[in-house]
Amino acid sequence: MIVRERKDSFILVEQDCHGRLAEQIMSHWKEELFPGEEDRSSVLTAVRLHDVGWSPFDKEPFWNDSKQAPYRFTDFPLPSKIVLYRQGIDAVETVDAYSAMLCSEHYSHFVSGGDGGQSDDFLEYERKRRARLKSAFADFDETVFRQHYGILQLGDNFSLYCCVNESGAAKDQEHPFFVNGIPAPESLPGLPDHRLAIQFLDNRTIAVESFPFDAPFEVSYPYKEVRKExxxxxxxxxxxxxxxxxxTELRFVPQT
Known part of the structure; x- marks a missing residue:
């Protein structure tokens, strides 16, 4: 669950809704910045479904007694996250094998391993999954795969920017993840080094540096506001x- 806390309420965005927002955003990615265009559908499927494993958990979200707030995706217990990560990747694999490889790569970056237990087991299982799926692609290109993973990372971050910030937030009020912009994956050519500047111009409009999308566009995502009372x-x-x-309805435009 993505959680924003207000004085008298919590704003809650389901992770799968965040994934669908990510697909809305990345469907506008410029064609010339989308390597391996023939795999575009599979990449966008991965973007849309990358958090599908959270769905059953977010229908019945958990309360964090120690913080007197709903559990966020950032503080949800790791053993439970590993379960939903694997379930999510399993679900994606039934839809598209290439998408599942991307989601597997994505989640493997969230688990550090080295504990000799569940984390290491997860990483090894996913390494073998990717190897198995990769073997079915006669013309698999590792460089293009890394670039496609970069697109998934960007979709995740652009969508998170929309969801973790209050619409219209000033730069000094933004979530710490994004005060310095959106991380730009090194694997993707044609982007500014390291970060893409991003900011709200008003309550509905988001401006992005070196606008990497084909034209200004609008997106929306659902949320619930739950009163503390x-x-x-x-x-x-x-x-x-x-x-x-x-x-919430938002519009992406070039930064001027």
Missing amino acids: DIRKLGFQKAYDQADQHH
Whole structure:
């Protein structure tokens, strides 16, 4: 779950909704910046489904007693995350093998390993999965695969920027992840070194440096606002279930 805390409420965005927002955004990526265009559909499928494993968890989100707040994707216990990571990649593999390779690569970067236990088991399992899937592609290109993974990373980060920040946030009010911009993967040519500057111009408009999209575009994503008073009265799960769904609409434009 992606969580923004306000004085009297929590804004909650399901991870799978964030993934679908990422696909909306990256579907506008410039063709000349999209290597291996013949794999575009598979790459966008990976972008859309990269967090699908969170879906059952986000339907019944968990309350963090120690912080008196919903668990965020950043502080959710690692053993549980490893379970949903694997379930998510399994689900993607039933849809598209290349997409599953990308998602496997993505999640393997979130697990450090070295514990001699569940983390290492996960990393080894995913290494073998990627090797198995790779063997089915006679013309597999490792360089292009790395570039496609960079597109997945960018989609994840652009979408997170939309979801973790309040719309219209000033730079000094942004989430620390993005105060210095969006990380630009080294594997992708044609982008500024290291970071893409990004900022809100107003409550609906996001400006991006060296605009890497084909034209200005609009996106939207759903969220729930759960009042803290309702959580105290009803409990977190019931308050979440009864909260109304809303939508945030945003427009991406070039930075001038």
